[in-house]
Amino acid sequence: MTTSPGAQRRTAPRRPRTALVVGGGVAGLTAARDLARAGLRVTLVEASDHFGGAVGAHEVAGLVLDSGAESFATRSDAVPDLLEELGLSDRVVTPHPAGSWLQLPEGAVPAPKSGVLGIPADPTAPELRKPLGRAGVARARMDRALPARVGAGERSIGGLVRARMGQRVLDRLVTPFVSGVYSTHPDELDVDAVAPGLRARLRELGSLGAAAGALRTASPAGANVAGLDGGMNLLSERLVRDAERLGVKLVTRYDVIALDRDPRRPGWMVIQRQPVNGDKTAVARGELLVMATDGPTTVRLLGTQVSDVQNFTPRSGPRIALATLVLDCPALDSAPRGTGLLVSDDVREVRAKALTHATAKWKWVAREAGEHRHVVRLSYGRATPRGSGPSPEVTLEDKHLISLALGDASTLLGVPIEPEQLVGADVVRWHTALPRTDAGHSARVTGFRRALKDVPDAAAVGAWLSGTGLAAVVADTRHQVRTLLKHHGFDVTPN
Incomplete structure (x- = not known):
């Protein structure tokens, strides 16, 4: 007996219509955008008050600068393809070819290339x-x-x-x-x-x-990297704008306390921690789920719903502090240490682990800063023995860290820098921006994703799974979303 077309339509499973994304960094924004482009109604919730995660902006001495990632590796087409879709291809720029230096105990030397x-x-x-x-x-x-x-x-x-x-x-x-x-x-x-x-x-x-x-x-x-004229923060800004255009519901200050199956309809629901400003606790829902938070948070939330994933909890990432200084310092016009330095752990006279001379590295920063004005960014958070806590520098108050950064910059760049030459400064702190990829991390990631395969309506993305760097994060996120959509009958092709 032949089944009528009408009966076939009634028995065929309905494709999902909604999706929920937890986490509003570049991975979460990219996932939400691709889900919305496939025709789903998407809700994205983010715990902080802004989107973009480690790809953000801050203002220092009137300059809008990157507060986190400043470039992307050009080893694949993942980021360039996304930038083209977002209308940012004409802003791609390459750094000055001068290269970086190494600060060793006996002094600074050009870094091998x-x-x-x-x-x-x-x-x-x-x-x-x-x-x-x-x-x-x-x-x-x-x-x-x-x-x-x-x-x-x-x-x-x-x-x-x-x-x-x-x-x-x-x-x-x-x-x-x-x-x-x-x-x-x-x-x-x-x-x-x-x-x-x-x-x-x-x-x-x-x-x-x-x-x-x-x-x-x-x-x-x-080794081969590129950036954007105006900063990589433009990527986050354009992702947010495009997600809004596609109808994505973007919610900030939504700290997820619990993840559960929705008892009233197919799919997932997340429950918000009690808001501090008096608003009512909200519930967000979606038939498909993409977790785009840091590793420990993802495993903790999924652990109550997915068997075995709690066995693959990654270690929390290191704490990092970035001190950005804007200096009125003509002596730096010659870029005495190229685009910056990486510092040996054996160097004791400075505590920074790296310095980027942004006005030497990026023409757009030099253009915006103006003549004889320089932007340098020092990174703090040297590796410490396991269990010993963060490096002491990252626990300093901002004013003390800025004072330390001034002295470190002078030593590393080989140029006297006086406090009165400081035009402006800011400190940005990251607690979960970098995953802790210690020995065994790859095996934990493999095990986690194997366990998650048993949950056909959920995916997880982020640097702790893909590897550090925008190229890895974007490529993996789009692959995971395509896989999720294909499983539910959506006709998707690589972007």
Whole structure:
């Protein structure tokens, strides 16, 4: 007997019509936008009073500057494609090619430009003689003679580099990079999380240097970067504007205390922590769910609904403080340290782990700042031993951290900077912006996503899952949303 078309329509499952996104950083905004473009009614809730997360803006001495991320890696088309969709392609700019420096105990030297994560692709390069010395270079060259199996089983960047190239390369080249970018020690950094494919290339090519060089050529993460004229904060601003155009309901100051299945209809519901301003507690709903918060929050909220995910709770990320200084300082016109410096942990006379000379790095910042005026940003939050708490600098009051930053900037840039040359300053603090990608992190992410596969109407996105950086976050978020939509019968194609 043939079933009538009408009966087929009545028995076919209805496609979801609504979606709920928890978290309003770039991952959450991108997810909400793509869900809305597929035709769903989307609600996005964000705990803070603004959207964009670590891709935001602040005003210092009349200048609107990036308060977090200032660039994106050009290793993939993920971010450029999104910028094109948002009408921002004409604002893409590249940094000054002068490059960065390393601050070592004996002084500042230009940073080697080959390899990845500070791992040199060519240990015979002349530029390595200053930071490594004769003995360090000789030990690094042994990498080419060692069997490929040496170090291949190491799970951390520190263990891998130490086994292949020695302690000097680790201390002088890799640790400043890792500490500056990830605020952790290489011995606590999961090699597969931050450099996917590095160990496989080592086994294939026979040396860590060759593997690092191959990764840089094929996927130059962090080496080839671009930004936006006006700042990366324009990406968050345009994502919000486009989400509003598509009808997304955007809600701030919505601190989710609980996640549950909606007992009255298919899908999910989140319950808001009691608002402090007297408003009634609100409930937000959606048939599809995308969690776009930090790792510990996502696992905590999903743990009551999804079996096993609580077994994969990541560690909380490091605390970081960014001190931005606007200086009236003609002596910096020559950009004495290129676009900035990464600082060795062995340097004791300064406490910053990195400095960016923004007016030397970005033409648009120099244009907006004006003649002889300079913007420098110092990053605090050096790696500390596990369980010892945050580095002491990040706990300082703003005025004391700004005073410390002035002294550090003068030492790092090699230019006397007096307090009266400070035109304006601001401190931005991040507690969950960077995921803690310690050894075993990749395995926890794999396990978490395997457990979440049993929940066909939910997805999770964010840097703790995709890896650090806008390129990784945007690519993974759009992939996860497409997968979620395809499972429910939506006709989607890669953007």
